[in-house]
Amino acid sequence: MTDLITAARTFLEGLFAEAVAVADPMRVVAAHLPARPEGRLVIIGAGKASARMAEAVEAHYGPCDGLVITRYGYERPTQGIEIAQASHPVPDTAGVTATRKMIDLVTGLTPDDFVIALISGGGSALLCAPSDGLTLDDKMEVNRALLASGAPIDEMNIVRKHLSLIKGGQLAAACHPAQQLTLLISDVPGDDPCQIASGPTVGEESTAQDALAILDQRGISLPSHIRNSIAEASSVVPPNDPRLSHADTRIIAAPSHSIAAAAKLAKTAGYDVRNLGDAIEGEARDLGAQQAALALSLQAELKPSDKPILLLSGGECTVTRRGDGIGGPNAEFVLSAAIVLNRQQSIHVLACDTDGVDGAAEIAGAYAGPETLSLALQVDRDPVAALSENDAHSFFASVRGQIVTGPTLTNVNDFRAILILPLS
Known part of the structure; x- marks a missing residue:
């Protein structure tokens, strides 16, 4: 399982790197x-x-x-x-x-x-x-x-x-x-x-x-x-x-160029790519929950022999401050999605800002997989409490889910990817 999780995260980070590179x-x-x-x-x-x-x-x-x-x-x-x-x-x-x-x-x-x-x-x-x-x-x-x-x-x-x-x-x-x-x-x-x-x-x-x-x-x-x-x-x-x-x-x-480049890379690798749009706006936690629910419904329809599905989207999420935590819209999107997914096997989520800065933090975004909430339990972190306090960056730091790139020297908005593998 660990090798599969590592491979999924590496794949999603590679898509993000391609999205950034074509906007250099x-x-x-x-x-x-x-x-x-x-x-x-x-x-x-x-x-x-x-x-x-x-x-x-x-x-x-x-x-x-x-x-x-x-x-x-x-x-x-x-x-x-x-x-x-x-x-x-x-x-x-x-x-x-x-x-x-x-x-x-x-x-x-x-x-x-x-x-x-x-x-x-x-x-x-x-x-x-x-x-x-x-x-x-x-x-x-x-x-x-x-x-x-x-x-x-x-x-x-x-x-x-x-x-x-x-x-x-x-x-x-x-x-x-x-x-x-x-x-x-x-x-x-x-x-x-x-x-x-x-x-x-x-x-x-x-x-x-x-x-x-x-x-x-x-x-x-x-x-x-x-x-x-x-x-x-x-x-x-x-x-x-x-x-x-x-x-x-x-x-x-533009965001559409970067989404297209990531989609091309994934299609070449044999994935069924679904582009949800490059101009999606809204509250980060709401969008994260919505896309996680979509991922669950798609996975329920997958047969073991089907191609994995990749959901791609761009745009700009926003965060309404409710607490005093350290967070950003991309990390909040991923945290909200992880809560909805609730350890569901074979679904992996990444969201990052292509400029390398999610909100005001020097962190590009975050990754969550089937293991994320279990890791949080081991270090006594409550994901729901973290979300309520806008503390997504601190949460992902504790479960090794942060994506840190440093300055990317470009800026084509948020990049979001959800990988949905068939259940074995």
Whole structure:
């Protein structure tokens, strides 16, 4: 049994590694770069993959001028592009300083200049320039409240845009009248460019009233000066703004690409692959329970001679904080699934964030198999209590179920896989 469990976990971790590898900027950036412009070329960007994207740009062009902002620990060696590091998911003063430096860098460009923006998930927190009259502390207060509320990423980004001087197309407006190309690595369900890193180079259709409505619906109470700033000082750029007329946008890596790569690998190995979708959203514990129930029903129909079934899905789970534990949406998904599976033989679950960070922890995600709850009993860990306290990471640390990759230098959202073997 131990050998079978080890083989199943190794197989699932290999699928996750493939999903990450196909989104590596060094594999996808160069094909989308034009011939080097004759005029001035400026490289800007932000996100967990932006430093790796900058490295790929210079591998193609050679040394370039520019500035990108990435998460602490995600820097890469570059020849000319400056790599600034800042905090994620809660912004810090380093992010504010670097963002204002980026705005200064692109101010005053001409029609003969060319800007390439390298944008990936995480850029929303890293590109931080509060609206006039607001402070970093104000933005941090809003971010904490949104994270704690369980708001999905699209709602969080709408609010962030209307508190910013750079999001919602405002970075592209600052680059005008230069020619612009934005290369995007998507980490949002549906791959909507205006949602990736809060769309700094993409026109924004939401209004200040939309942002205020989200805060009200989530029960988030904020000081009056923050609400007034949204209502009266928002400067997002609508899609038809003439300052965006020379801005081109391309998605170069996305969750669907990574799911497809993992599916191809599994099909080649002889598995019956079921793709549940790459844009699934919802509460992590609910999705984990739902997919575990589906796995049980499918296993009940399997004959010993049938191919094993692999359920794949992507998207972004959310967690509504109920306790004070250490957890993340992927680990919470796996823990919830393990509770529903209740030691069922021959079903194995893995869920990880492709950026290597599940929630705010430096842990990609977790694995659970038939042995997981038995191991928990041996070390006196209660899985139901851990779930109620949002303590999934601590739980999986105690049963050797954590998946730790370190920085992957890309970000195409969550990767989930459930392996269903026929019962012998």
